[in-house]
Amino acid sequence: MLRKIYEWKHTYGYMFNMMIMERELLDEYCTWLFDILFELSKRVDMSYLSGFQGRFYGRISEIIFNVWLDQKIQSGEIKKDQVMEIPYIHMEKINGWKKGTSFLKAKFFGKKYEGSF
Template identity: 60%
Template sequence: MGEKVKLIIATHRQYGDIILNDLYLPVQVGSDLNRTDLGYQKDNVGDNISAKNNKYSELTALYWAWKNMDAEYIGLVHYRRHFGGKNYHHGKDRLNWIITKSELEPMLDKYDVILPKKRRYYIETLYSHYKHTHYSNQLDVTSDIIKEKYPEYADTYEKVINKTSGYMFNMVIMRKDLLDAYCTWLFDILFELEKRLGTQNLDAFQQRFYGRVSEIIFNAWLEKQFEDGVIDKKRVNELPVVYLGKSNFNKKLVAFLMAKFLGKKYQHSF
């Protein structure tokens, strides 16, 4: 086994606030689709699905890490979203809010899985929110696939999509053996979903739905691990999310309400 822990930063562009130290490894996603060299680790080296990045988003970085990295714990973050550490909300420099290796490593003696704090929708279930902002048939077909390939997960999936909160953003730090089990399950489902739905002739933003479906079904996978005693809830920790760059809460709220009450689908990230 190699290092204790490595966090990959999924990015498609050079970013002024990118973190370069021995905990973080920036991974240029979609390197097969964009030959511009950002100077970061490319996701089209070794066993990879880089060419699917226009549909799978940051999951091409997760796949690359799963297949090509050697560490006891592997994590995925995003160039705009990171896990917060002890200095979260201390001072104005958000880079200082992000968790460091010296803070993270001791946690791994207590926790097998580290996640962002749950996102709560209050007036929406995970399913209804997805239906209003994207296209619900994507979750319906996913449900069909789970029933066919992993019927033992079917009831858990139905329970999860009717909850009003969940772990979002495809952010995770996980023990390697658990990550292996999750990714084996996840990509088996997504590859079958892709066979059935393709891009659905959607625009560039909406056709990236495979990454969004994974946010939902991760919660089903995790809940099933709790039910089966594979993962102890006491060994799961939640950390705050540090947002780098511009994030407009008011625009998010307006888009959320317009999707729910006026049927206006999301057209871009916020």
């Protein structure tokens, strides 16, 4: 019987692989993350992926950061009030219409993204 290890209940996430934290915590996170990514690299054939699709390591690392952070908060190693969001800006122009319609097409019709916005 399979046991549920992690149940995603969030409607948000910390993305862009940007964080500021103490060195020891960052070392711990990077060790955890790169163990996963190195194992993934052994199992995924990248020869058929486009350049855009080949960025999946970055996308996966954005998502699983939230898993790592939740575990640290639940274990008490990090207090929820220690997690902060700071303002940021996009240096490149983003086509909001294209991004929004691509999101809806992916969600409702299963159409995959084939480029950035």
